[in-house]
Structure formats: C-alpha cells, structure tokens
Amino acid sequence: MSKTTQTVPAVLRDWAVSWPEYKPADVTPPELLPEALARQVPGWAEAALTPADVLDWEQRQAAALVPFHLDAQGWPLHPQGRTGRTGRNLGKWGENAAADPIVVAGTGRDRRLLLITRDDIHEEAIPGGMVDPGEAAPAALVRELPEVM
Incomplete structure (x- = not known):
C-alpha cells in the first residue's frame, strides 16, 4: 500500500475530465483491509467491506450534507474531484462527521x-x-x- 499522494493538476481534478492514466494512492489503513476486517473490526469502524454491504447506504447518500457520487465500483467519489488518493480511510462509508x-x-x-x-x-x-x-x-x-x- 503506497501512502504517496499523486499531485493532481487543476485541469484534471474534475471527475468529468477523462484521465485514463489516473492511478491514485490507496490510503486504506491495514486495519480496514478486507483480510483484517475478517479477523477483527476496530471499535471505531463498521464491518461493511464495501458501500453495497451497508444496509442504509441509500439513506446515508441522500442525507449527506455535501452531495457525492459513486464510481463504477459503487464507491464514493470525493465531491471536489480527484485528490490523488483512493481507498477507505474512515470508520464508516459515506459522510463522516x-x-x-x-x-x-x-x-x-x-x-x-x-x-x-x-x-x-x-x-x-x-x-x-x-x-x-x-x-x-x-x-x-x-x-x-x-x-x-
């Protein structure tokens, strides 16, 4: 897992702009990787491996203060565009207060x-x-x- 974040040129940040070569760094911490979650779910995280595994996913997406869209895998896209990072870095899927x-x-x-x-x-x-x-x-x-x- 690489923690090096790619610098995203301003002209390529918008998700609507085609950038087939985009390869963001996966910033998922080891304890949130599927193998680790299968053994133990940290107290600060939910066990859902993907947004599709979250029972109230549609409600979370609809209730988000900052609207977001999903990529082809069904994972949330950063609402402000490409950041050079990907993965799950928070305890639950979707907006985290x-x-x-x-x-x-x-x-x-x-x-x-x-x-x-x-x-x-x-x-x-x-x-x-x-x-x-x-x-x-x-x-x-x-x-x-x-x-x-």
Missing part, C-alpha cells in the same frame, strides 16, 4: 495556533476527531480536545 476546533491563544506577534502531529501521516493538523453516533459536534469537541493536551 468530525469536530475540529481552531484554537488560537495570544495576540499580535505572541499569537499561537494549536496543532498536533498526526500519528498516521506524521503531518501537522488541527486537533479534533470524529463525532460519535448520537453525539452533537460541540460535545465531540469537549471530548476530543483534552486528548491532545
């Missing part, structure tokens, strides 16, 4: 922004996390923020 606060402290030249280094991609990011089923986004912020402190 997240709460990501922007925390700023200080003023002027003393202003600071809270960033974390993600364990999975080793890049800086704003802190936050996924909203649990039945949880409101503000409650997720209260739960997630102390985890990075």
